[in-house]
Amino acid sequence: MSVRNRIEATLKDAFQPERLIVIDESHQHAGHQPDITGTGETHMRVRIVADTFAGMSRLARHRAVTDLLKPELDAGLHALAIEPAAPGEPTRW
Template sequence: MTAKARIEATLTRNLEPERLIVIDESHQHAGHQPDFTGAEGTHMRVRIVSSKFAGLSRIDRHRMVNALLKPELDAGLHALAVEAAAPGEPTRW
């Protein structure tokens, strides 16, 4: 299972999102460090709408997602961009 698939499964199981998009942006970072090739699964963007975020601050939403994805971060996920919204809130995506 790819990192993207594991992230999707974890967030779907725990946050029951109305909308979830996980984008692997790893290839965009190739060459940023001498030993970085842009291999899959190191730089991810999560766009998620979930009722679990209702009433939470942006920081608390990020903390929730980061806590759920801690195993991925520990296993080599280098960068995680989170765009989280509650239902009915505007998104730019």
């Protein structure tokens, strides 16, 4: 299973989001470091809307996602952009 698919499955199981998009942006970061070629799944963007985030601060939302995805980060995911929202909140996407 790909990193993207694992992230998507993990987030779906934990948050039951009403909207979830996981985008592989690795190709945009080729050459930023010698070992980042843009061909692996090293940079991901998560856009998620879930009831769980209602009443949580932005920092708490980010921590909830990063804590959940720590195994992926420990296994080599280099960067994770997180755009969390509660239902009804405006998003830029």
